[in-house]
Amino acid sequence: MTEYMPQGWEWIVILLLFLLLGLNIGLPLILRKYYPNKRWVGILLCLFLGGGQLYLSGGLKYVIGLGILYTILKTIMSNNTYALVITILFSVGIINWRFLKLRTKPQQKEVQR
Numbered sequence: 001m002t003e004y005m006p007q008g009w010e011w012i013v014i015l016l017l018f019l020l021l022g023l024n025i026g027l028p029l030i031l032r033k034y035y036p037n038k039r040w041v042g043i044l045l046c047l048f049l050g051g052g053q054l055y056l057s058g059g060l061k062y063v064i065g066l067g068i069l070y071t072i073l074k075t076i077m078s079n080n081t082y083a084l085v086i087t088i089l090f091s092v093g094i095i096n097w098r099f100l101k102l103r104t105k106p107q108q109k110e111v112q113r
Helices: 008-032 039-048 059-077 080-104
Strands: none
Touching: 008 039, 039 080, 059 080
């Protein structure tokens, strides 16, 4: 059996994928520290990054749920674009709901707009 070793350009693609994954996970966590509880930041992250739910604490379960939703929609629909758009819209709705839920808790800081 022949072993396969990635060539030069394939290493660049692998590195780029790891950088994009790091950006997708790291950016919400960094923005959570410097711009805490800003609704517009959370909504923009959900629109443009798959890990935007990580902006608020406890967001991993929502990221996993949205991934499952995307997989189910992609299986049901034959069009990946529609499944992605629907999942992004659900993500924005979920982050908005989480901010509203955060706002009603008396022991938490009030959400800034």
